[in-house]
Amino acid sequence: MLDSVTGSLERYMDLLSARQKIVASNIANADTPGFKTKDLDFQSEFASALSGSQPQASEVTGLPVKNDGNNVSLDREARLLAENAMRFSAASNLMRSQLNTVKEAIQGGKSA
Amino acid sequence: MSSLFSALSVSASGMAAQRTRAALLVENIANSETTRTPGGGPYRRKDAIFSSDETGSAFSSELDAQLDGQSLTGVKVVGISVDNSAPEKQYLPGHPDADADGYVSMPKVNPAEDMVDLMGANRSYQANVAAMSAVKDMIQKSIDLLR
Numbered sequence: 001m002l003d004s005v006t007g008s009l010e011r012y013m014d015l016l017s018a019r020q021k022i023v024a025s026n027i028a029n030a031d032t033p034g035f036k037t038k039d040l041d042f043q044s045e046f047a048s049a050l051s052g053s054q055p056q057a058s059e060v061t062g063l064p065v066k067n068d069g070n071n072v073s074l075d076r077e078a079r080l081l082a083e084n085a086m087r088f089s090a091a092s093n094l095m096r097s098q099l100n101t102v103k104e105a106i107q108g109g110k111s112a
Numbered sequence: 113m114s115s116l117f118s119a120l121s122v123s124a125s126g127m128a129a130q131r132t133r134a135a136l137l138v139e140n141i142a143n144s145e146t147t148r149t150p151g152g153g154p155y156r157r158k159d160a161i162f163s164s165d166e167t168g169s170a171f172s173s174e175l176d177a178q179l180d181g182q183s184l185t186g187v188k189v190v191g192i193s194v195d196n197s198a199p200e201k202q203y204l205p206g207h208p209d210a211d212a213d214g215y216v217s218m219p220k221v222n223p224a225e226d227m228v229d230l231m232g233a234n235r236s237y238q239a240n241v242a243a244m245s246a247v248k249d250m251i252q253k254s255i256d257l258l259r
Contacts, residue, residue, distance in 0.1 A: 017250060021119040024243040025185045028126030030236050031133075032162040032187050074239055085246045092253040099257065 002102055009095045011049045013088060015042070018055045020084045027077050033068035036060075037076075116251050118184055123244035125165060125186030130237040132189045133160040137230045144221040147209040155219040157195040162187055195220060 019040050029035040037060040045055045063071040136158045143155035165188040197220060205214035 013254070017116045017119075020247055020250060021116070021122065021184055024119040024122045024126075024240075024247060027236075027239050027243045028122050028129070028187045029162075029164050029185060030126075030239065031130070031232075032164050035164050035185075038185075074235075078239070078242070081243055081246045085249055088250045089253055092257060096257055 002098065006095065006098050008050065009091050009098070012046065013091050013095070015040070015046055015049050015055060016084050016088045016091065020081070020088070022057050023077050023080045023084065026072050027074065027081075029070075030072045030074055030077075031070070033070055035070050035072060037063055037072050039080075116247055116254075119247045120244055122184050122186045123240045123247065125188060126240035127237055127244075129160070129162055129187045129189050130233045130240065133162075134230060134233040134237070136160050136192065137226045137233060140221050140226045141223050141230075144219055144223050144226075146219060147207075147216060154199045154217045155221070156199075157219065157221050159193045159195075160189045161191045161193055163190040 019042065022038050022040065026037050026039075038057045039060045040055050040057055049055060060071075063073055063076070065071045140157050146155035149155055165186045199217040200220050201215040202218050203214055204210055204216045207216045210216050
């Protein structure tokens with residue numbers, strides 16, 4: 001960790017990848033009887049991730065349950081998949097600009 | 113925190129399961145009029161049974177489970193159900209497999225139903241491919257930070 005900003009970005013990207021894994025798991029189980037959609041509460045998990053705890057996945061309530069007891073909504077998962085990818089892209093670009101700032105300082109501004 | 117690579121194996125398990133399901137559906141459609149099988153009698157409809165799979169077989173996901181205490185949920189085909197209900201009787205007196213009354217036991221396969229199921233399997237497979245490529249992009253973005 002270079003400073004508090006990169007530290008927060010690191011946690012943010014960690015949490016996004018954890019969420020993306022849950023989404024991938026939901027999509028893989030879209031046809032598994034009895035499977036229930038899981039997700040993270042992003043806001044509260046981010047607040048607790050800053051203090052260094054592991055994210056906890058919980059079941060999502062309020063989704064319509066199909067006849068086989070499965071409540072995975074592919075539309076919901078597709079939206080989350082795209083949202084996470086874009087958030088991650090934004091965070092990685094911010095992280096890169098942070099790293100470039102440090103790189104420039106190391107090189108004494110010569111590369112600019 | 114486990115790595116993003118384990119999400120790839122979850123999507124891969126989904127793709128494998130959907131491919132198995134599609135293969136069985138295609139088999140059902142191909143055999144929708146088969147009256148003879150090695151086991152005797154007409155062809156019997158087959159279907160894949162899906163179950164969520166807590167333990168990944170890949171080394172990395174095993175390692176993650178050890179470090180994290182929580183593993184990712186993939187999917188696997190735990191069995192193939194065979195429709196053992198009584199076959200449908202059709203009156204076809206000239207058929208070589210007709211019984212004394214002229215009835216033939218035909219498989220209980222509805223090709224339209226299986227075609228719709230096949231489209232569902234196809235769409236689910238595509239959803240898994242989309243998830244895999246989104247995760248792959250995230251991994252690539254992380255690697256690009258090193259440049």
